Amino acid sequence: MSAFVAVVNGPNLNLVGRREPEIYGRQSLAEYLDTLEYAAVDLRIFQSNHEGALIDRIQEYGNDPECVGIVLNPGALAHYSYALADAIRSVDAPVVEVHISNIHAREEFRHTSVTGAAAVGMITGLGLEGYRVAIDWLLRNR
Secondary structure, X not given: OOOEEEEEEOOOHHHOOOOOHXXXXXXXXXXXXXXXXXXXXXXXXEEOOOHHHHHHHHHHHHOOOOEEEEEEEOHHHXXXXXXXXXXXXXXXXXXXXXXXXXXXXXXXXXOOOOOXXXXXXXXXXXXXXXXXXXXXXHHHOO
């Protein structure tokens, strides 16, 4: 086994690059994540449109002793999924929440993140580059 950082993406993030490109950009999330390479760790990337699948994966990755941390973009689940927040609190690995857009500059319902409150930190509004920032932080603080 080798050390890894998990990148877990929630609903509709499989559509980045096509969905609302004025907000999320034109590059797909998969294309962007393929450009990230780290010598010290592997990246394990997972995306699901289903809350339960995300919870299962956070529990699996977050309690693996080889997991350096989890980068989580919960999508809209950030704003109402207490079950996802509980999953974040239940694992050993630190979780950094990432949002591609600035959630505080969007609709009011997006201003609060119940999952972000369970994470060690949140990166919002840096576009896809927020993923790199989160991974770099996890590697420096392991």
